[in-house]
Amino acid sequence: MLSSYTQKYLQKMTGYSQSKPEEAGLPKIHVDYVASRVATLYEKLRQVIDFQEEHLLRKNAIERVLKRRLLLSHNPEELAEPLIYELIRGGYFPNDQIPENKIEKVKKVLEKYIYLLDSIPPTSRQKIELELWIQGLTACEIEETLLPPQKENALLEYMIETMRERIKITNQIPENEKDIQIFIACQKALLKSDQTLISYRLLNYHWPEWKEIRTEQLPVISKEIPLLKGKIDKEITSSIGKKIFKTISHHTAPFLVIGDVVSENPSEALKFFEEPEILEQKLLNAYNKRHKNCKAKIRRSGTRSVISIFLSKVVLTFLIEIPFDIYITKKFALPNLGINLLLPPFLMFLIVASIRAPRPENTPRVVMEAIGAIKTTRQPEVYPIQLPKKRGMILNVILTLVYSIVSIGVFLAMIEGLLKINFSILSIVIFFIFFCLIAFSGIKTQQWVRELKIGEEKEGIRAFLLDLFFLPFVRAGRWLSVQFQKYNILILLLNLFFEAPLQTFFEFLESWRRYIKEKKEEME
Numbered sequence: 001m002l003s004s005y006t007q008k009y010l011q012k013m014t015g016y017s018q019s020k021p022e023e024a025g026l027p028k029i030h031v032d033y034v035a036s037r038v039a040t041l042y043e044k045l046r047q048v049i050d051f052q053e054e055h056l057l058r059k060n061a062i063e064r065v066l067k068r069r070l071l072l073s074h075n076p077e078e079l080a081e082p083l084i085y086e087l088i089r090g091g092y093f094p095n096d097q098i099p100e101n102k103i104e105k106v107k108k109v110l111e112k113y114i115y116l117l118d119s120i121p122p123t124s125r126q127k128i129e130l131e132l133w134i135q136g137l138t139a140c141e142i143e144e145t146l147l148p149p150q151k152e153n154a155l156l157e158y159m160i161e162t163m164r165e166r167i168k169i170t171n172q173i174p175e176n177e178k179d180i181q182i183f184i185a186c187q188k189a190l191l192k193s194d195q196t197l198i199s200y201r202l203l204n205y206h207w208p209e210w211k212e213i214r215t216e217q218l219p220v221i222s223k224e225i226p227l228l229k230g231k232i233d234k235e236i237t238s239s240i241g242k243k244i245f246k247t248i249s250h251h252t253a254p255f256l257v258i259g260d261v262v263s264e265n266p267s268e269a270l271k272f273f274e275e276p277e278i279l280e281q282k283l284l285n286a287y288n289k290r291h292k293n294c295k296a297k298i299r300r301s302g303t304r305s306v307i308s309i310f311l312s313k314v315v316l317t318f319l320i321e322i323p324f325d326i327y328i329t330k331k332f333a334l335p336n337l338g339i340n341l342l343l344p345p346f347l348m349f350l351i352v353a354s355i356r357a358p359r360p361e362n363t364p365r366v367v368m369e370a371i372g373a374i375k376t377t378r379q380p381e382v383y384p385i386q387l388p389k390k391r392g393m394i395l396n397v398i399l400t401l402v403y404s405i406v407s408i409g410v411f412l413a414m415i416e417g418l419l420k421i422n423f424s425i426l427s428i429v430i431f432f433i434f435f436c437l438i439a440f441s442g443i444k445t446q447q448w449v450r451e452l453k454i455g456e457e458k459e460g461i462r463a464f465l466l467d468l469f470f471l472p473f474v475r476a477g478r479w480l481s482v483q484f485q486k487y488n489i490l491i492l493l494l495n496l497f498f499e500a501p502l503q504t505f506f507e508f509l510e511s512w513r514r515y516i517k518e519k520k521e522e523m524e
Contacts, residue, residue: 002376014267027100036091040091043061062083062087067135070114079107084146109142113141116222116225126226133229137199156187169384170386181241183201184235185247192447252451258374284363340423355445435473436477440473
């Protein structure tokens with residue numbers, strides 16, 4: 001028999017496929033075709049320069065456009081409509097499919113969050129962090145308002161319910177804490193949600209009426225926002241959560257495959273779910289397709305990241321490094337310039353080329369575990385988690401000291417090597433930053449492979465030595481990526497002084513095209 005969680009998931013998916021959208025007969029938002037083509041081309045070029053993960057592109061674009069427009073106005077009436085038009089024009093939402101009444105809904109979303117932004121005391125120590133956090137939440141809710149992720153949420157709920165039954169923590173922790181950590185871990189593993197998306201969903205988890213919050217409640221909420229942010233950040237960074245995520249990430253592939261099979265034909269899924277041979281074949285086909293797409297995604301992601309790194313390095317080299325070497329250090333050397341330009345993208349290329357898709361023997365394990373999740377069993381598979389015992393203070397200090405010494409040794413070895421080939425101090429700093437970001441990007445790219453694997457792979461001496469060398473750079477790269485996201489002055493200036501006039505041009509082009517059409521119609 002199908003498990004109760006499977007039946008619930010199939011019912012939801014069938015309902016989504018059979019229900020007629022409420023806005024079917026409503027007028028849709030339309031942007032000019034020519035203006036849209038030009039704006040979309042700009043967005044594609046920007047994505048090459050400002051490399052981001054594909055599944056976060058739309059949310060990040062909403063956040064970027066929102067931040068730029070908030071610099072000019074905090075009036076929801078002035079923000080909602082041009083914000084939506086710009087996003088559709090840029091290709092982030094489909095043309096002629098978003099109902100016009102969504103403009104009013106987005107305006108209400110903006111009213112709520114702009115009130116919270118304006119309520120942050122100017123003297124608050126956390127002012128910048130709170131502003132960025134609230135802006136990120138705003139982008140998440142706008143995306144969900146314009147294009148609700150019903151199927152993704154249904155699959156997420158299915159995985160959470162299944163994992164809640166199977167995850168067994170040997171240490172005693174509150175059941176509510178365990179549920180929250182499973183909720184977070186499933187989002188990371190299944191949907192690859194970033195911290196902003198997880199924060200938004202946790203906000204709705206703790207406050208189910210958040211989307212429908214009343215205006216009179218906002219003054220009270222605004223005072224609690226710093227405490228709420230602190231609570232959510234603590235939940236996301238929990239050490240218990242990291243252990244739960246590690247286990248859940250090794251059992252994500254079956255749910256991805258189940259989601260692919262059901263999404264293909266939700267109304268017929270119940271029939272072949274009850275036919276073992278048909279179900280097994282469909283799961284196998286879905287896994288093979290995802291396996292093939294994984295290879296293509298790695299190549300595509302690798303190509304974009306290599307181009308992005310190369311272009312960024314070229315800009316920094318010609319704007320900063322070459323003038324510094326010529327006029328300050330007086331040590332400009334053409335061979336060093338070539339190494340400096342080509343080595344970072346070449347390293348990224350090597351990392352991406354070394355990533356391998358899962359081996360063939362992984363396939364039957366994924367299929368069998370998917371069937372195990374779909375069917376009811378008397379003794380469902382259990383994934384035990386043993387939380388690590390707290391180390392003593394002395395041992396913890398010793399281990400931290402050893403790790404710090406190893407990290408410093410690795411950094412110094414790289415600096416020494418660059419000095420030997422006559423790199424200037426500035427070139428070393430820039431190279432170090434790029435190398436750390438590349439190491440971190442490589443780890444993020446490997447996630448596309450890990451999501452298709454079942455179980456944990458054994459690590460040998462080679463893996464240990466690579467971790468010993470790369471881990472300090474990966475940790476530094478993660479920290480740098482967070483700081484660049486917060487304080488990237490270059491992107492801020494680009495958005496304000498280049499992108500803002502460009503969007504004004506796109507709006508003018510669309511108005512001009514509309515005017516020409518009107519004049520043409522007068523002649524008929």
